[in-house]
Amino acid sequence: MYANPKYKENLFTKIWHGKIPSTIICENEHAMSFFNINPISETSILIIPKGEFIDWHDFSANAGAEMAKGFNEVCSRTMKELGISENYNKLTNVRKGPVSEQSIFHYHEHIWFGKLIRGISENQKKPARWIESLKNWRDFHFDTADWAKIQIAQHVHDASIKHEGSGENGARDSYIWQYKDIKITAMFHVVTMGAVMPKNFTCQVSRGNTTKHLELNDSIYIYKRLKLIYRCKNK
Numbered sequence: 001m002y003a004n005p006k007y008k009e010n011l012f013t014k015i016w017h018g019k020i021p022s023t024i025i026c027e028n029e030h031a032m033s034f035f036n037i038n039p040i041s042e043t044s045i046l047i048i049p050k051g052e053f054i055d056w057h058d059f060s061a062n063a064g065a066e067m068a069k070g071f072n073e074v075c076s077r078t079m080k081e082l083g084i085s086e087n088y089n090k091l092t093n094v095r096k097g098p099v100s101e102q103s104i105f106h107y108h109e110h111i112w113f114g115k116l117i118r119g120i121s122e123n124q125k126k127p128a129r130w131i132e133s134l135k136n137w138r139d140f141h142f143d144t145a146d147w148a149k150i151q152i153a154q155h156v157h158d159a160s161i162k163h164e165g166s167g168e169n170g171a172r173d174s175y176i177w178q179y180k181d182i183k184i185t186a187m188f189h190v191v192t193m194g195a196v197m198p199k200n201f202t203c204q205v206s207r208g209n210t211t212k213h214l215e216l217n218d219s220i221y222i223y224k225r226l227k228l229i230y231r232c233k234n235k
Contacts, residue, residue: 001051001052002051002052002053002062002063002064003051003052004052004053004054004058004062006054007052007053007054007105007106008105010104010105010106011104011106012046012048012104012106012108013052013106015032015034015048016032016048016050016106022034022035023035023229023232023233024232025045025078025081025082025232026074026077026078026081027074028070028073028074029050029070030049030050030051030066030067030069030070030071030073030074031047031048031049031050031067031070031071031073031074031075032047032048032050032074033045033046033047033048033074033075033077033078034046035229035232036110040110040112041089041112041113041114042113042114042149042221043082043084043111043112043113043114043225044110044111044112044113045078045082045110045111045112045113046108046109046110047071047074047075047078047108047109047111048106048107048108049063049067049070049071049107051063051067052106053106053107054105054106054107055092055094055095055102055105055107056092056094056107057094058107059071059107075090075109075111078111079111081228082113082228084111084113087113088111088112088113089110089111089112089113090109090110090111090112091109091110091112092107092108092109092110145214145215145218145221145222148184148203148205148214148218148222149218149221149222149225152177152184152222152225152226152229159177159178159179160177160178160179161175161176161177161178161226161229161230161233162175162176162230163175163230164176165188171189171190172187172188172189172190173187173188173189174186174187174188175187175223175226175227175230177226177229181207181208182205182206182207183205183206183207184203184204184205184206184222184226185203185204185206186201186202186203186219186222186223186226187201187202187203187223188200188201188223189202201216201219201220201223202214202219203218203219203222203223
């Protein structure tokens, strides 16, 4: 297997070799995709090759046909798994420049989908788990839905998640996600209204003695995200 002599072990090397946990979306012998713990968008994915390539130039020149094919297969499967077909960004940074800043020198691609959480330059300046330093959590002094989405993305490896119910075809289905004193419960249930049985989604976010209920669109988003995380963690 090709190995660049200038390559140094880094975060992605450890993830690739299983030394650091990650929430894998899909993988094959050549590449893997997983959730970014330092997201820029609501859905923020990383795709890496299982090889010691520093950047795109290194990968494109030395990966070989099988590695490149395997990498592209993981990209395609990831987007299919997440239901991403349009309105997304797919990019890579190469070294350091005025508009790009490669911070980990293992070739990787980003997929950004959904609303941006923060700008690129801000993302580069703040370490993972930057949300820990924010004030006013107890009273939710900013948008609770965005806060919940950031929490799910930030702490996906460390949090516990459990499933109750029988799936969307049943009368009730819920996912309960917990990290320390933060709890997010997203639920799908059928509301009986005579002959009509509309589907309903609800979500509540709790920390300590404070609980907030989210609007329908955010509840649907978080329910589907937790469902995906649960499936990924229990493959």
